[in-house]
Amino acid sequence: MAYEKKIPVDLDCPLRLTMSLIESKWKSCILDELRGGSPMRPSEVHRCLPEAAPRVLDIQLKEMVEDGLVAKTIYPELPPRSEYVITELGKSLLPIIDAMLRWGEEHFEIFERKYGSK
């Protein structure tokens, strides 16, 4: 059998449920990349998030498909081609992603000063 997510979504409390869907390192960024609604090929996602190891993006995209946040289409072509699109469920998370993005922008300097290297 294929790759298996170790810890499934957290059903103990609504807050942790939401967190568990997006808390891994790159999922929120992936949602942000897919926000526009146009499909992206995996290689595009990799290029947009070059700091992430490609393997993690694969795994996280797969989990997001399983969770229903993203839909995947595989085209039976060679060389292989596939595409990911954000689903309605995924889109419903975008206000949260937006709020986090804005919060980060608004409070960046505080943490720059505090933790910034230079």
Add this chain to the structure above:
Amino acid sequence: MAYEKKIPVDLDCPLRLTMSLIESKWKSCILDELRGGSPMRPSEVHRCLPEAAPRVLDIQLKEMVEDGLVAKTIYPELPPRSEYVITELGKSLLPIIDAMLRWGEEHFEIFERKYGSK
């Protein structure tokens, strides 16, 4: 020297900055507990989140103090007493916590059906 956070806050992108402040397992729940604004003693926090190992709550509270989301007061008494209060910066994250809480409530059934045991 005391406990040191391994990975500090993520300054690479605003979205990851925000995430890095709240993504560890219990931080969002701690913020939710402190939302009211009244101070809580560590033992109270432990009692409110009994699923979390007390040690993690200590560590995460400490990090949240360092990050400025929570303020700590130590009373030089015996037996020891200390209190945590949410700061203005911490409060500014509450709309995000709220949004996640609401999203979790609204979409709970989907994931119950999908991943629920019974």
Add this chain to the structure above:
DNA sequence: CATAATACCGAAAAATTTTTCGGTATATGA
């Protein structure tokens, strides 16, 4: 006097996530 409660910390174990590496297969372009 023994026990529990208070707050906290270090060290180590366990669990989980992330990264790296190598491999599958086919097509295109130099």
Add this chain to the structure above:
DNA sequence: TCATATACCGAAAAATTTTTCGGTATTATG
């Protein structure tokens, strides 16, 4: 032919987080 690009996967290593365990010290309670 050789390198590159495509998409994907498994296994193992590395990094990180979470948990468990034991210990400090003092007061109050039975």
